[in-house]
Amino acid sequence: MATADPERAGEPEQEQDVVKGRSPWRLGWERLRHDHVAMAAAVVIVLIGLAALLAGVVSDLISHPPDTQYREIGLSPAGVPQPPDSTFWFGTDGVGRDVFVRVLYGTRISLLVGIASSFGAVVLGTVIGMLAGFYGGAVDTLLARALDVILSMPFLLFGVALAAVLGPSLWLVVGVIVFFTLAAVGRIVRGQTLSIREREYVEAARSLGASNRRIMFTEILPNVLAPVLVYASLLVPIAIIFSASLSFLGLGVPPGTPAWGVMLREAIDYYTVAPWLFAFPGGALLLTTLAFNLLGDGVRDALDPKASRLGRAG
Template identity: 60%
Template sequence: MANSMPGESPRTEETESVLTGEGQPTTTEPVAEKRIEGRSPWLLAWQRLRRDKVAMISLGVIVLVILGAVFAPLATTITGHPVNEQYRQAGLSPDGLPIGPNSTFWLGTDDLGRDIFVRIAYGARISLLVGVVATALTVVIGVIVGLAAGFLGGIVDTILARLVDVILSVPFLLVAVALVSITGPSLLVTILVIGFFSWASVARIVRGQVLSLREREFVEAARSLGATNSRIMFVDILPNVLAPVIVYASLLIPVVIVVEATLSFLGLGLPPPTADWGGMISESQNYYTVAWWFVVFPGAALLITTLAFNLFGDGVRDAFDPRSDRMFAG
């Protein structure tokens, strides 16, 4: 112990290390590091995502599209135009052509005199519904197959891995066109076809993650406690493979939306008079030169929505990847 002056309380090395100035405890760097280490990976990913301006703007666009789809009936209330109402006198020119944007029809009319603004709002419902539900179906199938293949191994892994290879080798769009042509166009068929032929990539991602996790200490501890295979897969391993699955799903939604629009453009989407963006673009084929709004506005809605989902998906991927520097550039 160091010598102290008369009248002063003795100071230990510990006292001197924690007191400065007026005797207030200092905030040391190890404490800050400890706090950072205590944050969950999900919280850290969210904080990185919030710093990505492009991703946040894209998320705002996605929210606006969702609100537009949810409140699509308000478009009818505000304009007074039902989604499938044909205004052959007020909505068509004397030559029978669509009329352009004006105070009555904000985005113009289509070839039957229907309000394009209202139909775009209702079309967002179809695109988002197919995109989200088909992606969810894809993720569920892919996660189950990937977990089983990676964790169980052996003959199960061999069979499922070969099945994944077969699915990935199939020309998806051609098969989708063939199946929809045979069964007839409907919302359910479209979702099932897209979901069934899209899960293989998810399964491959999950399988790779599970192969690296199944020999970890926490899995061995669960086995020693008598946990069943299903419990280990879905309770212990699944939470650790969700991050790459979420990233893939966020990038898959715009792909599904484009596939649905493609099927509709080819006449294999929802039957008329259902409003969907691909069908509207298909109906405008004969009016490119005389009614630009007929193709531009539905096409812009499709482009903006898919671009927003893609940019947001890129942001989610970067948020879960601490090595990414894209969001901090500039």
């Protein structure tokens, strides 16, 4: 009888050990890394982030501050905005300002609103959801009903009314988005926590004398991060669109701020003679939200491939 090669016999066991040693996060990253659409979206997001960070540098290099009005060279003799050329790459607006520089500065505002509001909603929603799901009883009833009340409010109507009363403010927009989106995060985390708190490893930690805070942060929190991360990646484009919508209505940021929504509102008076005033800020808004949505879909499929396959089969 032929004897097996000890070196080759050990290979399958070693391969199995490597596979078993991978964490769900490692496996998720491997799936995401092979998702070409998600990786392309991530590259676009990185480039958009660089554009936001380098907006001031680019403005200094071409000597075009975002609020400077070039009425002599930026407007035609008839007072019409100039189309894109070698001096103004994206053309000028109705008062002769450089649209290219203003689009770059608008990227800063959009990313700030999207990331800040998503982070705030995720942190607050996760804390509320974990407290409600872990303690249950009166705590769960009180917090769950509060989340239901928030979800029952008309999101856009309340935001518009609040901005109209208090005046345009960037941080007011962030606060409104955080307030209305934390409820969805809280419900997701609450449902996950309710199912995890009865697992064997949680009961084992409790029997060993672990405190409630330790159980929540070491046993429950790592297991609820995956759905929260997916929702957070899809929340960023929602926040960006909501901010642009309020700015378009004149309620998002103070007038004159180089924000995409403000630029689109200012372009209304020139839509027949200067279509680039719509094309460039609108294209930047579309590209940014599309990239975040595609990346969010990729993250969802990577962290829960079984659910994504069932969705495609259905």
